[in-house]
Amino acid sequence: xxxxxxxxxxxxxxxxxxxxxxxxxxxxxxxxxxxxxxxxxxxxxxxxxxxxxxxxxxxxxxxxxxxxxxxxxxxxxxxxxxxxxxxxxxxxxxxxxxxxxxxxxxxxxxxxxxxxxxxxxxxxxxxxxxxxxxxxxxxxxxxxxxxx
Amino acid sequence: xxxxxxxxxxxxxxxxxxxxxxxxxxxxxxxxxxxxxxxxxxxxxxxxxxxxxxxxxxxxxxxxxxxxxxxxxxxxxxxxxxxxx
Numbered sequence: 554x555x556x557x558x559x560x561x562x563x564x565x566x567x568x569x570x571x572x573x574x575x576x577x578x579x580x581x582x583x584x585x586x587x588x589x590x591x592x593x594x595x596x597x598x599x600x601x602x603x604x605x606x607x608x609x610x611x612x613x614x615x616x617x618x619x620x621x622x623x624x625x626x627x628x629x630x631x632x633x634x635x636x637x638x639x640x641x642x643x644x645x646x647x648x649x650x651x652x653x654x655x656x657x658x659x660x661x662x663x664x665x666x667x668x669x670x671x672x673x674x675x676x677x678x679x680x681x682x683x684x685x686x687x688x689x690x691x692x693x694x695x696x697x698x699x700x701x
Numbered sequence: 702x703x704x705x706x707x708x709x710x711x712x713x714x715x716x717x718x719x720x721x722x723x724x725x726x727x728x729x730x731x732x733x734x735x736x737x738x739x740x741x742x743x744x745x746x747x748x749x750x751x752x753x754x755x756x757x758x759x760x761x762x763x764x765x766x767x768x769x770x771x772x773x774x775x776x777x778x779x780x781x782x783x784x785x786x
Contacts, residue, residue, distance in 0.1 A: 569786075570786060573783075573786050577783065580783075597784060600784060600785075601783070601784055601785070601786060605785065605786060635785065638785055639785065642784060642785055646784070661777075661780060661781050661784070662780060664780075665777040665780055665781065666777065667777055667778065667781060671775055671777075671778065674771050674775070675771060675775070675778045675781065675782070677767070677771075678767065678768045678771035678772070678778065678782065679782060679785060681764035681765070681767055681768045682768050682782065684764060685761060685764060685765060685768070688761070
């Protein structure tokens with residue numbers, strides 16, 4: 554199976570985010586339509602539904618392209634992705650009114666208050682989560698698809 | 702050239718080609734009886750390969766514990782982290 558390795562890398566990259574999408578949509582339907590909670594989720598959905606899967610696929614293609622030169626492990630390569638995603642996501646959320654910046658912290662979806670002191674642990678948690686998911690899940694998929 | 706001579710010449714070419722091929726290509730196991738299978742049992746090797754599960758390093762467990770602690774003690778981080786997945 555030596556044909557189209559970049560296509561297989563893209564598919565392996567988007568796999569996990571594509572699995573999470575139905576969960577997010579279910580959550581959206583429950584919160585907005587069933588419970589009728591007035592939070593602006595739909596504006597923010599474009600980022601996890603379109604941008605994140607695309608970037609995961611492209612990021613795995615980039616790893617396939619660069620691993621022979623950089624010798625960077627897949628986990629570390631995946632852990633770099635939040636450094637790119639988080640500013641992008643925060644900027645987009647701020648522009649769409651999903652994120653508002655206050656004096657003591659930020660408010661997500663007009664509902665979740667996150668103090669500034671919590672942003673650093675959350676960022677580290679995101680790095681750890683990305684490292685583990687890329688190392689074990691995307692690594693497994695890459696092996697299954699014959700590109701690692 | 703008559704017909705038997707031409708036939709003999711063709712056979713000579715074929716024999717020469719066959720001997721050249723035998724010299725160039727290495728023998729591949731038991732070609733006389735290909736259904737006999739490999740010379741030794743390969744199943745123990747397969748089992749040992751399956752048993753070679755690399756142990757999960759301690760820092761991976763530590764990161765998982767840290768991530769779980771953040772999600773548990775700061776539930777407000779759950780939707781934010783979901784936003785980035």
